[in-house]
Amino acid sequence: MRLCTASSIILWLLVVHKSDEISSPLQPYTIYRYSTELQHNVADLWWTINETQEEITFELHIKTTGWIALGISPAGGMRGADIGLGWVDEGGEVHFQDRYASGTSRPTIDNTTTDWFALSGREQNGWTAIQFKRSLDTCDEMDVSIKSGTNNLIFAYGLEDPDMSRSDGLIFYHENRRGSRIIPLQSYGNPPSEEKFSDLDYFEFKLNNQIVPAVESSYHCKVFKAPTNFSQRRHAIARKTIIEPNNRDLVHHLGLLECNPTAIFDDNNLPDGICDEIIASIFQCFKSVASIWAVGGDEIVEYPEIGGYPVGGDFEIKYYMLQMHYNNPKLIPNRRDSSGVRFYLGKQLRQYELGYLSIGADVSYSAIAIPSGVDRFILDCYCPSEATQNFSEPVITILAACPHTHLQGRSVWTKLIRNKKVVEYLFNAEAYDFNYQFENLLPKPIQLYPGDELATRCIYSTTDKTDITLGGERTKDEMCLHYFLYYPRMKDFSSCLSSISEEAWKKIMNISESTFDDEQLGKWLKRLKWTPELVVEWQRFYNNASRSVQAGDFELINLTKIPEYEDLQPSTCHTNIPNSAMNQN
Template identity: 60%
Template sequence: MFELHIKTRGWIALGISPAGGMTGADIGMGWIDQAGNVHFQDRYAFNFSKPILDTTTMDWHGLQGREQNGWTAIQFKRLLDTCDSMDVPIKSGTNILIFAYGLMDPNIGQLDDDISYHENRRGSRIIPLQSYSDPPPESKFAEFDSFDFLMNNYLVPPTDTTYYCKVFKLPSHFPMKRHAIAHKIIIDSTNRDLVHHMDTYECHPETTNFDDTNLPEGECDQIVKQIKTCVSNMMTMWSVGADHVSEYVPEAGYPIGGDLPVKYFMVQVHYDNARLLSNRRDSSGIKFYVDSKLRQYDLGYVVFGLSSSAYGIAIPPHVDRFIIDSYCPTNFSKNFPESGITVIGALPHTHLQGNKAPAECYLWSIILNI
């Protein structure tokens, strides 16, 4: 079910796009007439031209709506997968939505009864519409201890892309080793359109020398020297489309506190401000839930692959898929137990350039598919 609110007295439209533009987009379009009746249509865009009425089946259904104080709001629904050649399936994770609106309603029954051109009254958003899994409710962790790593009312600059890094020290109230058993990504409700992804890193204990009264923070490329010990060991990863609450497997937890050497962590937030918005402040971050009982195994993290730069990953022209080979140093697996390791999760991430990134890890003549 969807609900679209736009400041106009004309028609409004929302579409599911396979690639971010109009071509191939499945669009629901509606308006409120002078009598207050809701009109809704199922349309399809073959190219960058006016979307035509769906000639197969009507799969977008208007439910209710109203026009008030210069705003039009319509509630409507559609099946996740209609098996219609003129529809786009709503997939798990991120979907690309497009929207547009006109200044006038169509004149039904007149020669010019079709929708008017939207001109620059359009846009797009990348939004998770369907979870990959069945995430647990936050109430499940109400009895556990917790701690947060949050941005502090950061003023997001009016630039297209900003990576902001902030170092945190683990709270001192964990004198004994404990296990974090889940985490929750916290996104400011006003900034869901800006926060694109968020990563948490361990700071290397042997080379970390921070002043606890003045921990580093700033745009990442401006404080490279201060955070150089905090950019290798990635602890958690989240991007738009992933579940906000992640519960770890019951056999294992992430070790914190006590005599463990890792005391500092860094949160990196990518702000995707394509509309160059100003005066937006953000306090997004991450919350960890901590159990009082230790689990059987400690969780750890393995990062492998190539640097995501023009020198590490270059996409060849005119190909649907390609292979990237990377080789680990000889000491990569020296501390692995003889019984091996158990992989419980992975996060491939390609921004808008790909839709699938499987990995094969060759270890001791064994192929591990991720």
Template identity: 75%
Template sequence: MMHLYTLSCIILSLLITKKSNGISSPLQPYTSYRYSTELQRNVADLWWTVNETRQEITFELHIKTTGWIALGISPAGGMKGADIGLGWIDQGGQVHFQDRHANGFSRPVIDNTTTDWFALQGREQNGWTAIQFKRSLDTCDKMDVSIKSGTNTLIFAYGLEDSDISQPDGLIYYHDSRRGSRIVPLRSYGNPPSEEKFADLDYFEFKLNNYVVPAIETTYYCKVYKAPTNFRQRRHAIARNIMVDSNNRDIVHHVVLFECNPTAVFDDNNLPEGICDEITRSISSCTVNIATVWAVGGDEITTYRHILFDLDRHDNSGVRFYLGKELRQYELGYLILGADVSHSAIAIPPETDRFILDSYCPAEATQNFPEPAITVLAAFPHTHLQGRLIRNNKVVKYLFNAESYNFNYQFENLLPKPIELYPGDEFATRCVYSTTNKTDITLGGERTKDEMCLHYFLYYPRMKNYHGCLSLNSKEAWKKVMNSSESTFDYEKLGEWLKRLKWTPESVLQWQKFYNDAPRSVVAGLGDNFKWINLTKIPEYEDLKPVECKTDTSNFGIHQD
């Protein structure tokens, strides 16, 4: 009898997350929305829908107060530069709404350039204020913040009294501690359902068992599990819940579950587990085919500047899968595009404002995609990147463009519309880095201080023999830049050579040119079914033209002050 096994990798780092607890407002929203989230438990809730065709977004904000309420889009997570919509309901039941801008950590001023936040309707009831309002995704206003694809930073606040419009600039009384923030991908939120929805389903779990966490900066811990055998017939997992040990929310950074090769054989009484690098050989058949992935994110996060390592930390984190009662038509899979996770693919100069790393997956690598196509549902970017779909040397569309990215909030982004990928399609991945805060070169790797350029896509139907398409600079390219005449190539020596490099503004420009022009080696497929493809350089293609900023504010609001 053939047994199935999975490999769980738990990655530990210095971060803390908290999960949302659901909607608490007693008021019904005015309409149905695609997305919703709790901003602050029992205090503030938000609903929204994005209209990509009209390039506008409709919000509905509920806050437990009879004073003013406000929602802002922040460029960096704080007040400075934030674009804010602020409103209240007066004693006569009339909605007032203002477009404001925060110049700093002071009372935001009314934006007198253009009015770009528009109230639709609102009410005050049972001690709560609810206002529905709209704005364009990009208002073309220098005093506003564009709502870009990727992660967005929301700020909210509220007062106990209405704004006094008889005073200069519409006086609003200070909110004190009545404020908060939320990072969420407004245009691609996954909108996860409550776990209660799956309460009547069977489930199984893979968890660590009181693992003693080493007192070092980053640990990759791997453990092989035997898949459950107590089900009489085939079942599909239709949902998963990542269970981060409540005592270790400050150290669990991401979780990856791999499916082992069906031919893998293990001793069921002695399944491999340990530091991943130390058991590489014994788990080699279990490190390619991703079953699910999760990374740090959630409603709230704190990073520690001066961390104290506990010498007696034990971890029981893991993942729970809920099983559907009936088989579904398709199985989901993960497709990975981008650059190999190594210093032979990624080497970024320090103190550089903008460094571009391009990867390419040619048509030869996708010829065996199933007919007629695979369908992509969601994107999970692992850095600030753009993923382009190319046909006939022309960009058709972005697979996903993470214009706004936050390392500490890594969401699985649900695409507004599924995208079909056909055999022979080509993919270009561009990662953009800033290392202005670093004095040493940044290399590709799996530690939190290393860099990656990976784009995960959730798709169906799952391909059994295809994991991804990754590229790296060719050995010949590295030997040339290193002025090496050795017949063999030593990747360890390459790493040492890279760390010894001295940098000037001129050498950074030369390094960017090297990366732009370097021949690439591309590896595509899965396990023993992969193949190497050599590219003399990244092919030239016709890119998408920049979209001119346009906004239509006609028929938007009911009342603005």
């Protein structure tokens, strides 16, 4: 399993460490709610959302004296992107343009409506800083709306100002001066100081001078025993991801997983090695997430005052697994790393304990079998009311969401269904990138009740693969999971995972044997030859096949197919068009 590699656990009322990564020597024009470094020592971004006006204010700083641009992209590239582009001329005047990219060529000026508006700008010390705003939804077909969930941001800059003597406002090609990030624009926070926790007890899980393989990408897994020096239960109120300063270019993501409470290990010989090589000894350590971090993520997390992460005493989790993903593209040998994670313990227990709920597909061949060479394959999962009736609490409150697939995943969403009608998205990662996964603060906490239903969809692209992709924990395998951070923590209900039923597989395989297992299924699947006709048939099979649902430790639930439900109605677009205070040419 690859963790929900994320900007660390972002919670309701949570504050997150971000501002110390800012490179710009220029002070922003105002105090913003969110900020992030887009590219080290090159580009920084601040933003605040005005929910009443339904608009967002950005401030972009880039190390150049030419033009700078920020775009909202539907799929992560230039095609279809909605772009705000600006510069400061020699006289100090700010220019700003609303542009649209129909392809990968130079974006054109949007002359239909102007929806990006500059507020302030300056050029100083080799940097250009421009403050600007736009509506969350401009109601313009040439724009991209900023939705609750993940957003694809692109940025670029040039070394010179555009040529305004031309009617098209010629901008010179940015070459490699560009980048992209997937960011939940409505789901960020502001930093606490680590000094706030300096007088607290803590425990940590770290590697010990681990040699990093001289390969481009590697995963290291190490099992740790839970701390035994806390005889009474304690609550962690904050967490720090520890990345060695010299290895920031090396550590791509890390995460701490809870091992199954029934897992048994030799404490004198705990599993430690390349994840795929020791998978047989760590398969019980994919129960749930305890901590996550990824490139561009937040290193310090403070949990909301209402809840804490439990440890010690009679807490059921006795082992954890630290999973490290190293990115070593230069294949540098003999590099060593001691990164890990630290938990700060509060002096008092909090009202609730935090837990994770895993919703989606079982991690098996019977749940996930994706044809090769397809641009879009849909996998639907369902957690029915018969499952959530087993909640041990009358209500649980969802604080944050972490969508998770492996390399082929392109989109993940989960909808809350009540009385066969969709109430809302729990979270919609319409734009998903394995390299930039986020645990996302929900705009507002969402309550789940026994009897509620959850529909999860994962969308994959396998155009870069020539063989079938099956469900599993290895990097080349796939997953479809949505982790939800919630309170109060339930002991017997940590997951609700579905798969294609045994009966459905036997029917399509045309077999009647009483015995049936993943190994037998895997051999059959790997013999399939993918034609366009078979791909269409396969998608139809997945759309209509009966399902088996395993919810927590309870009995298997059988569904004749994914149930039908009344979906959300399209929202009516409305916007407040602001007046510009700056030159928009």
